[in-house]
Amino acid sequence: xxxxxxxxxxxxxxxxxxxxxxxxxxxxxxxxxxxxxxxxxxxxxxxxxxxxxxxxxxxxxxxxxxxxxxxxxxxxxxxxxxxxxxxxxxxxxxxxxxxxxxxxxxxxxxxxxxxxxxxxxxxxxxxxxxxxxxxxxxxxxxxxxxxxxxxxxxxxxxxxxxxxxxxxxxxxxxxxxxxxxxxxxxxxxxxxxxxxxxxxxxxxxxxxxxxxxxxxxxxxxxxxxxxxxxxxxxxxxxxxxxxxxxxxxxxxxxxxxxxxxxxxxxxxxxxxxxxxxxxxxxxxxxxxxxxxxxxxxxxxxxxxxxxxxxxxxxxxxxxxxxxxxxxxxxxxxxxxxxxxxxxxxxxxxxxxxxxxxxxxxxxxxxxxxxxxxxxxxxxxxxxxxxxxxxxxxxxxxxxxxxxxxxxxxxxxxxxxxxxxxxxxxxxxxxxxxxxxxxxxxxxxxxxxxxxxxxxxxxxxxxxxx
Amino acid sequence: xxxxxxxxxxxxxxxxxxxxxxxxxxxxxxxxxxxxxxxxxxxxxxxxxxxxxxxxxxxxxxxxxxxxxxxxxxxxxxxxxxxxxxxxxxxxxxxxxxxxxxxxxxxxxxxxxxxxxxxxxxxxxxxxxxxxxxxxxxxxxxxxxxxxxxxxxxxxxxxxxxxxxxxxxxxxxxxxxxxxxxxxxxxxxxxxxxxxxxxxxxxxxxxxxxxxxxxxxxxxxxxxxxxxxxxxxxxxxxxxxxxxxxxxxxxxxxxxxxxxxxxxxxxxxxxxxxxxxxxxxxxxxxxxxxxxxxxxxxxxxxxxxxxxxxxxxxxxxxxxxxxxxxxxxxxxxxxxxxxxxxxxxxxxxxxxxxxxxxxxxxxxxxxxxxxxxxxxxxxxxxxxxxxxxxxxxxxxxxxxxxxxxxxxxxxxxxxxxxxxxxxxxxxxxxxxxxxxxxxxxxxxxxxxxxxxxxxxxxxxxxxxx
Numbered sequence: 052x053x054x055x056x057x058x059x060x061x062x063x064x065x066x067x068x069x070x071x072x073x074x075x076x077x078x079x080x081x082x083x084x085x086x087x088x089x090x091x092x093x094x095x096x097x098x099x100x101x102x103x104x105x106x107x108x109x110x111x112x113x114x115x116x117x118x119x120x121x122x123x124x125x126x127x128x129x130x131x132x133x134x135x136x137x138x139x140x141x142x143x144x145x146x147x148x149x150x151x152x153x154x155x156x157x158x159x160x161x162x163x164x165x166x167x168x169x170x171x172x173x174x175x176x177x178x179x180x181x182x183x184x185x186x187x188x189x190x191x192x193x194x195x196x197x198x199x200x201x202x203x204x205x206x207x208x209x210x211x212x213x214x215x216x217x218x219x220x221x222x223x224x225x226x227x228x229x230x231x232x233x234x235x236x237x238x239x240x241x242x243x244x245x246x247x248x249x250x251x252x253x254x255x256x257x258x259x260x261x262x263x264x265x266x267x268x269x270x271x272x273x274x275x276x277x278x279x280x281x282x283x284x285x286x287x288x289x290x291x292x293x294x295x296x297x298x299x300x301x302x303x304x305x306x307x308x309x310x311x312x313x314x315x316x317x318x319x320x321x322x323x324x325x326x327x328x329x330x331x332x333x334x335x336x337x338x339x340x341x342x343x344x345x346x347x348x349x350x351x352x353x354x355x356x357x358x359x360x361x362x363x364x365x366x367x368x369x370x371x372x373x374x375x376x377x378x379x380x381x382x383x384x385x386x387x388x389x390x391x392x393x394x395x396x397x398x399x400x401x402x403x404x405x406x407x408x409x410x411x412x413x414x415x416x417x418x419x420x421x422x423x424x425x426x427x428x429x430x431x432x433x434x435x436x437x438x439x440x441x442x443x444x445x446x447x448x449x450x451x452x453x454x455x456x457x458x459x460x461x462x463x464x465x466x467x468x469x470x471x472x473x474x475x476x477x478x479x480x481x482x483x484x485x486x487x488x489x490x491x492x493x494x495x496x497x498x499x500x501x502x503x504x505x506x507x508x509x510x511x512x513x514x515x516x
Numbered sequence: 517x518x519x520x521x522x523x524x525x526x527x528x529x530x531x532x533x534x535x536x537x538x539x540x541x542x543x544x545x546x547x548x549x550x551x552x553x554x555x556x557x558x559x560x561x562x563x564x565x566x567x568x569x570x571x572x573x574x575x576x577x578x579x580x581x582x583x584x585x586x587x588x589x590x591x592x593x594x595x596x597x598x599x600x601x602x603x604x605x606x607x608x609x610x611x612x613x614x615x616x617x618x619x620x621x622x623x624x625x626x627x628x629x630x631x632x633x634x635x636x637x638x639x640x641x642x643x644x645x646x647x648x649x650x651x652x653x654x655x656x657x658x659x660x661x662x663x664x665x666x667x668x669x670x671x672x673x674x675x676x677x678x679x680x681x682x683x684x685x686x687x688x689x690x691x692x693x694x695x696x697x698x699x700x701x702x703x704x705x706x707x708x709x710x711x712x713x714x715x716x717x718x719x720x721x722x723x724x725x726x727x728x729x730x731x732x733x734x735x736x737x738x739x740x741x742x743x744x745x746x747x748x749x750x751x752x753x754x755x756x757x758x759x760x761x762x763x764x765x766x767x768x769x770x771x772x773x774x775x776x777x778x779x780x781x782x783x784x785x786x787x788x789x790x791x792x793x794x795x796x797x798x799x800x801x802x803x804x805x806x807x808x809x810x811x812x813x814x815x816x817x818x819x820x821x822x823x824x825x826x827x828x829x830x831x832x833x834x835x836x837x838x839x840x841x842x843x844x845x846x847x848x849x850x851x852x853x854x855x856x857x858x859x860x861x862x863x864x865x866x867x868x869x870x871x872x873x874x875x876x877x878x879x880x881x882x883x884x885x886x887x888x889x890x891x892x893x894x895x896x897x898x899x900x901x902x903x904x905x906x907x908x909x910x911x912x913x914x915x916x917x918x919x920x921x922x923x924x925x926x927x928x929x930x931x932x933x934x935x936x937x938x939x940x941x942x943x944x945x946x947x948x949x950x951x952x953x954x955x956x957x958x959x960x961x962x963x964x965x966x967x968x969x970x971x972x973x974x975x976x977x978x979x980x981x
Contacts, residue, residue: 158758158869159898181764203707214705216714217678230957236935238865239897240679242668242718243935243953244942244980245962249681249714253707270764293623299646299735299806341764342810400703404623432704433624470701470708477709488708492695497710499968503961515709 054139054509055119057097065100065142068110073101073148084125084143088190089133089480090395096123096137103148105223105231105262112260112510113229115142121512122227124256126166126198129190131396132478134202134255138513146197149262152176160268161220161237166197166261183271185212188474189382197261203253205474207304207337207381210431212269215252222248223263227505237265250500255476256511258504275303275339276346277368277377280357281330285309285414285426288332289406291360292430295336296403298356300349304337305431306381307406312388312425312438316380319387324380327364334430335381384427385436393441393449395480397457399464400473403433412463413437420456421448434473461487477515485516519604519974520584522562530565530607533575538566538613549590549608553655554598554945555860561588561602568613570688570696570727577725577975578694580607586977587692589721591631591663594655596861597943599667599720603978611662614727617641625733626685626702631662631726648736650677653939654847662726668718670939672769672802672846675896677734680717687713688728692970702730715965720941721976723969740768740804741811742833742842745822746795750774750879750891753797754871756825757895760801761868763821765814769802770896771846772871777853777890777903781845784852789845792829799895800846849892850901858906858914860945862922864929865938868898877928878902885921886913899938926952942980950981 066074085095102108115122121141150167171191185208221235235248282288338349368374428436461471461484531539550560567573580587586606615632636656652671686700700713747753803814833839893901926936926949
């Protein structure tokens with residue numbers, strides 16, 4: 052790709068478009084924008100710009116498109132696939148000032164927000180009105196809702212409430228050439244030509260920049276019950292997962308955690324939880340609804356199922372404080388792994404009944420390549436996050452040999468009917484693995500779509516393919 | 517578009533590809549394929565072909581693409597927007613022999629089906645296993661599940677269970693040049709590049725031919741309660757709709773029916789139901805779940821809400837026979853309208869709280885243009901089917917003046933935050949109205965995507981744009 056380097060003339064013009072105080076070029080200010088949460092990767096942009104509204108975003112894009120300057124859009128910077136890294140330098144367009152909750156429409160159970168709103172801030176705002184927006188990634192306290200759209204983010208509650216795709220009704224977006232469109236309508240149904248809203252979800256900021264989002268909300272369930280179930284092996288825990296659904300219960304969360312991960316998070320966050328001496332893995336199971344008797348009945352069913360799968364202990368969170376503690380075990384897990392070791396995270400997903408085979412296979416591949424791993428994730432969706440730990444691996448093996456091991460993990464995942472990312476996206480770090488899942492025919496369709504939206508290839512270049 | 521006319525050489529070759537007995541060219545055999553359920557439109561294809569498997573579909577497409585022969589894919593022929601009409605002649609590719617339920621995977625709560633399976637046949641098959649596939653258009657007894665995918669079809673249960681998009685995991689498709697790909701993975705989550713599965717849903721057979729579908733299933737709820745609520749005006753009934761959701765109840769169906777429609781269906785199908793003398797409109801409300809007490813509690817809430825909206829009568833279906841009768845009122849309504857008068861059906865959808873304004877506006881536009889209308893539809897989704905009745909309109913007005921009235925209806929729909937089709941698609945008959953909703957910029961993105969998939973423009977030409 053042939054991009055133009057940023058010069059003083061460009062800088063002056065961009066300052067004109069968004070205001071002197073919203074354009075940064077000094078190393079100290081742009082450092083933060085050289086990284087996201089993906090390993091230790093760092094790519095410095097030449098310039099960071101923080102537009103305040105769609106008009107400014109449009110003007111910036113128009114200018115950059117005309118001058119062949121690459122633009123990398125950025126949300127909260129919590130991505131795990133390097134999607135927000137400006138690998139070709141140029142401009143990082145941060146959405147942090149596009150941060151208004153424009154409307155919570157209680158008549159239609161809809162909300163309109165800007166992309167820079169922190170996911171949890173939005174969830175809290177709708178919760179106050181008795182409503183639920185159920186898409187809550189682990190990073191909900193710092194990620195932006197626009198980034199969630201770009202990555203097709205998930206979270207624990209997808210298993211009951213459906214994916215993020217079910218909650219997005221409409222986007223206002225700026226195309227790479229600066230044109231502004233609404234992609235759909237503020238309606239629950241839509242059969243009016245190709246669905247660009249759905250195409251943009253998960254497109255990782257390579258097709259357009261989202262400037263407004265219209266979301267569907269649902270009534271907030273009034274009660275929930277949370278259980279922690281201990282199992283002697285990973286396979287037992289994973290096998291229990293699909294059995295719970297087959298028994299007719301759809302939990303509102305069903306999370307898998309390996310023993311070592313729990314030990315790390317307990318130590319890291321000084322949590323008050325004792326891992327059962329014989330437990331190799333835990334399932335965190337939540338059911339929710341409006342009637343406690345029904346929820347107790349669900350729990351009895353779950354109890355019966357996990358017992359059949361050699362569960363050795365079921366803990367019941369009997370206060371909101373204890374619920375918060377159980378959830379912390381899961382939510383802080385990613386950070387505690389990161390703090391403990393150099394690691395790489397892979398975001399596999401398979402049909403959920405194939406989870407036991409996946410977990411077993413991962414450990415076998417680890418043995419063959421000499422790496423250890425800590426696994427956890429949204430087991431109810433068949434979505435397993437594999438944290439590969441450097442531990443005693445040599446730098447040489449970590450750098451060169453590991454790649455082949457990861458390739459084998461993805462090959463196994465695809466063989467089991469799965470794919471190479473469930474909710475983190477492809478971004479920069481998974482793109483070399485795309486041919487494991489996709490034929491050249493398939494990749495060319497994706498490339499063709501990119502060309503339609505972004506003929507100059509200036510928007511988030513170097514990602515996905 | 518420059519297509520080649522079909523000659524004897526083409527016919528012979530196509531017979532070679534799919535077998536002598538699966539290719540038809542005589543007027544009597546192809547007559548059925550000249551029509552769908554859209555008004556009285558009829559376009560004769562030159563040839564109808566009925567491939568049995570993906571290999572045959574691929575061979576047909578490869579041949580037609582190379583010889584620039586237009587191909588119109590066809591499901592059950594129940595479409596209401598003319599999507600299956602071969603407006604350029606050429607080949608109709610019927611999926612009627614691709615009619616296997618390949619697998620119902622109870623471990624993963626998934627199923628794999630071919631596109632020619634009748635929707636209700638599939639629903640019954642999964643129901644026998646205690647599972648639910650909730651997407652049930654009115655035509656479920658004769659429409660094909662592949663056609664449901666192509667049109668992004670809905671039905672009454674979308675309001676609780678989500679759109680068809682939430683249930684499709686993966687497609688096997690044949691591209692216009694004969695290439696075969698799987699568009700996604702058999703997983704509940706998917707963040708691995710552009711989501712072609714979602715792009716193909718609702719693309720009306722213009723991008724690829726679906727040959728296999730992997731679907732998500734859910735546990736079937738054990739109980740339901742069905743109510744018929746009578747209101748003195750359309751506006752009262754419509755206003756009650758959004759109030760029910762605001763009261764915290766999500767019904768599994770919430771259908772609106774105008775008095776005249778009910779009178780017609782009762783007469784047409786000899787149904788045993790008396791319309792309340794003061795009723796102008798009815799809501800059919802269903803709640804479902806696993807606990808009868810909870811459902812009764814929901815019904816009490818609903819009762820309170822409809823009373824506040826001047827409901828004059830609530831009828832409770834107290835047997836499965838009566839439930840079937842109530843549902844018949846809604847399901848047979850489209851057919852009874854069709855048998856009663858020359859009509860045109862428009863498939864508007866708005867944010868549900870705007871329904872009263874939409875219904876009121878339609879009647880006012882009708883008065884101005886001299887047409888009558890019967891409205892019904894999935895009010896819980898804000899999705900209203902408007903049946904415009906010729907009645908006493910002159911042929912001249914019906915042919916020429918009516919178009920301006922329909923344009924006004926769509927303009928109002930878009931002004932109310934809605935769009936010109938919620939679940940029927942654009943097809944042939946709505947494409948002239950696309951500019952009401954979309955700018956040229958937006959339409960060009962759609963055209964660009966079409967060009968990527970189908971550079972020769974042979975697949976279902978003349979539809980959407």
